[in-house]
Amino acid sequence: MAIERLRNFVRAFTGLVGEDLPEAALLARGKALLATLVAADDWLPEEFARHDPERYRQYLLHCDPAERFSVVSFVWGPGQRTPVHDHTVWGLIGMLRGEERSLRFERRAEGGALAEGALTVLRPGMVEAVSPAIGDIHRVENGLTDRPSISIHVYGANIGAVRRHVFDPATGAATDFVSGYSSAVTPNLWDRFEETRNRA
Ligand code: FE
Secondary structure, eight states: OTTHHHHHHHHHHHHHHTTOOOHHHHHHHHHHHHHHHHTOOSOSOGGGSOOOSSSOEEEEEEEOTTSSOEEEEEEEOTTOBOOEEOOSSOEEEEEEESOEEEEEEEOOTTOSSOEEEEEEEEOTTOEEEEBTTTBOEEEEEESOSSSOEEEEEEESSOGGGOOEEEEOTTTOOEEEEOOOOSOSOOOOOOOOHHHHHHHO
16 A cells, blocks of 8 residues: 555545635545545655654655645654744644644734633544634644654645744744755655556
8 A cells, every 4th residue: 555545645635626615615625535544554654754853854745736735744753842833824634643732822812922722632543624714823742752743734835835933922922934844855656666567
């Protein structure tokens, strides 16, 4: 099976974004596709599952040629966490391995410190959504202190190139950032040698 699962996901998601659905419908259908992808943990190549003891890694797995969506493996070392940040585009987070905790924040109308929202604990197979329309600010951490965790993220843009924000939750102050990616290469989705030969 291996990489075929990711190839099938990319193909299905490409079709989905081509339907030009309203965001809520796109997220509902996208959630189901991502849930299918993370239902099995036998396809992510080892190079895109490696953690770094210094900081969490974001490996690009695929970017749509028109940059309508991107797929990333987010690899957490034990105890690692993000700053409080936003995305500015819709995002889907599917848990592949381990555990992830996402704490929501909201800006207050009067400004100042961010308001703390709900805590979500993701376990393998679960999928969460973010977007400016439904809540876009959170802080995410590995829920495990003794092992790496991995989640698969899908965003409504080439996320590594999006100018977005990190926040100081105590003051609400926002700073621009662009995340980039942790690797210069993506997985080869298109080597179909084995399946073609086996079909002969
Ligand atoms: Fe995030």
